[in-house]
Amino acid sequence: MRDRTLWTWHIFAGVVILVFLGLHMTIMHLNGTFPTFNNPFGGEAESWQNVAARAKSLFFTLTYVVMLGAALYHGLFGLRGILLELNPGAGLRKGINVALSMLGLALFAFGAWVAITAPGVMSRMGG
Amino acid sequence: MAGTSLKQVTFHLRRYEPGKDREPHWEQYQVDAPPGMTVLDGLWKVKELFAPTLAWRSSCRMGICGSCGMLINGRPRLACNTQISELQSDVVAVGPLPNFGIIKDLVPDLHPMFEAHRELMPYLIREDTQEQENPTGEYWQTPHELERYLQFSYCIKCGCCMAACPTVATDPEYSGPMPLGQAHRYNSDTRDGGFAKRREALSEVRGPWRCHFAGECSQVCPKGVDPAKAIQLMKQDLVFDLLKLRGRKPAARLVATPCGKRREDIPAAPPRTITKA
Numbered sequence: 449m450r451d452r453t454l455w456t457w458h459i460f461a462g463v464v465i466l467v468f469l470g471l472h473m474t475i476m477h478l479n480g481t482f483p484t485f486n487n488p489f490g491g492e493a494e495s496w497q498n499v500a501a502r503a504k505s506l507f508f509t510l511t512y513v514v515m516l517g518a519a520l521y522h523g524l525f526g527l528r529g530i531l532l533e534l535n536p537g538a539g540l541r542k543g544i545n546v547a548l549s550m551l552g553l554a555l556f557a558f559g560a561w562v563a564i565t566a567p568g569v570m571s572r573m574g575g
Numbered sequence: 576m577a578g579t580s581l582k583q584v585t586f587h588l589r590r591y592e593p594g595k596d597r598e599p600h601w602e603q604y605q606v607d608a609p610p611g612m613t614v615l616d617g618l619w620k621v622k623e624l625f626a627p628t629l630a631w632r633s634s635c636r637m638g639i640c641g642s643c644g645m646l647i648n649g650r651p652r653l654a655c656n657t658q659i660s661e662l663q664s665d666v667v668a669v670g671p672l673p674n675f676g677i678i679k680d681l682v683p684d685l686h687p688m689f690e691a692h693r694e695l696m697p698y699l700i701r702e703d704t705q706e707q708e709n710p711t712g713e714y715w716q717t718p719h720e721l722e723r724y725l726q727f728s729y730c731i732k733c734g735c736c737m738a739a740c741p742t743v744a745t746d747p748e749y750s751g752p753m754p755l756g757q758a759h760r761y762n763s764d765t766r767d768g769g770f771a772k773r774r775e776a777l778s779e780v781r782g783p784w785r786c787h788f789a790g791e792c793s794q795v796c797p798k799g800v801d802p803a804k805a806i807q808l809m810k811q812d813l814v815f816d817l818l819k820l821r822g823r824k825p826a827a828r829l830v831a832t833p834c835g836k837r838r839e840d841i842p843a844a845p846p847r848t849i850t851k852a
Contacts, residue, residue, distance in 0.1 A: 452778035456814050529785065533745040 458525045464518035468511060475502075500573075503566040512563040517556055524552045581607040584659055586621055588629065589646075589670035591677050599670075599677060602626070608659045614647055614667060615654040618681075631681035638797060641731030644738070645681055646670040651735035653797045672738035688737050691750040695758040695776055700769025701826050714766040714827040727760035727805050729798045736792035736802050742785050750781045752792035756802035759809040768826035774816065783809050 474482050476493045489497035502508045531544050583605055591599035604621045615633055622629045631654070633643040638656040645654050647669050648662050659667060675683035701707060736752040737743050743751045750758075758777060761767045777783065783806045792802040815821040 450778045451780050451782060451784040452813050452817055455784045455810070456817055459814070533742070533785075535745060535747065 454525060458522060461518040461522040461525075464514060465522055468515040468518070471511065500570040503563075503570050509563050509566070513560050516559040516563070520552045520556055520559075524548045581609055582659075583665070584608045584617070585666050586617055587666060587668040588618075588621065588626070588681070590626075590629070590680050591671075592628075592679055593677075601668075610660060612659050613655055614645070614652075614657045614659060614662075614669065615643055617659060617667060618654060618669070629681075630679040639731060641733035644672050644683075644733035644735045644797075646672055646738065651738040651795045653733060653735070656797055672734050674738050674740065674743045675734065683734065683738075685734055687747075688734055688751060688753060689732075691754040691781065692732070692757060694781070695750060695754050696769055696773055697754070697757040697761055699761065699764065699767045700772055701766070702768065703829070706829060712829045712831045713833075715830045716765055716827055720765045720827075723765075724760045724763040726800055727756055727763070727802075730756060730760070730796075730800050730802075731798055733797065735795045735797060736800075739791040739795040741789050741791065742787060746785055748780045749785045752786075752802035752806065755783050755786075755809060756792075756800065756805040759805040759812075762809065762812060765824070766827040770812075770816075774813065777809065777813055782813070783807075786810075 479487065479493050487493050487495070487498040488501045489495060492498070528544060528548050531548075532541060536544060586604045586606060587601050588604065589599050590596070590602045604625045606617055606620045606624065608617060613636075615636060618629065618631060618633075631643065631645065633655060634640040635642070636655045638653050641653070643654040644651060646652075647654065647657055648664060648667065651672055654669070669681060671677050671681045672683040675685060675687070678684050699707070706712075730753065732753060734753065736756075740752055742749050755777075758773050762770050762773060786803070786806045788803060788807065790803045793800070793804065796802065812821060
């Protein structure tokens, strides 16, 4: 893929991270100031019941998956930039691209699987 | 008088002669430096008095031709535009511009820079090639449109920005600030219609994507050009183009050459006060 497209996705991923990290800060640390997402069980946002309730929410499952994808892409693209500045040969350059793509896809698959199966796990654990 | 006294400075010069030297080395020469003496004047003095084989490039001696870019006391500068007194040191260390090969002594091999420059098509690209070859009028451009690229057109291609760029130092495929800045200069020119052609090269690894925005290119530019800004604006242009958000206007239209019309209320010149012998 062309560098222009990759870089544009990099910027979009950065914006997504900014939005979702803001959401994270609001929910986890500023809930008293901005009670947009009231914790269903009250009390601390980090309490087991509230964490379990969020994990079972479709909205939060989607945000976890999108955030995971954006963070992985943004981070691995940055790492690729650093590695390419070590001036590897053409073959190694291709190897770096393939290795980072595979690593990103594997981590995304594992993280998405955790986020998607979390509701069931929470239910079995009494959440 | 203190202001006109001679000062003795030591020139540390990076010498290298291919085929003779295995690698560059430093040599020292002491010369008297009167106030106002430039580094280029000092090099001429060293050549005249001590090192007749010393090689460098220079031409205009007034910061216009861009030939005498060198690494002077650790910073890329024009030798003709740098007074020894402004260095505030008794030592003047001069080497060839880094990030380039060395042809001899202080002469860098600028071929890669000009090759990248050529590949990015730094000239007006229009469909009316016949008009460009045999002009019959002028291309319409407002002063506001001129302002969009004017500062980038002050570039003298001295290579100082390339020597200061950390990405050029580590990535041989990156075009560098001078060629990219000049590509942006023509992309921003309303008389140009070549954005689509340049986009092919700029979208690839040669384009602006590896720029870290360190800003060193703009810091060292002896003409006050801001290539770092050009590169960021170019990124914006290319991304907007990818997202179909870049407005497309046809290249500026041709207008007839304005013909001068003498104002009638201009008073006549006064009579001569001296006569021809």
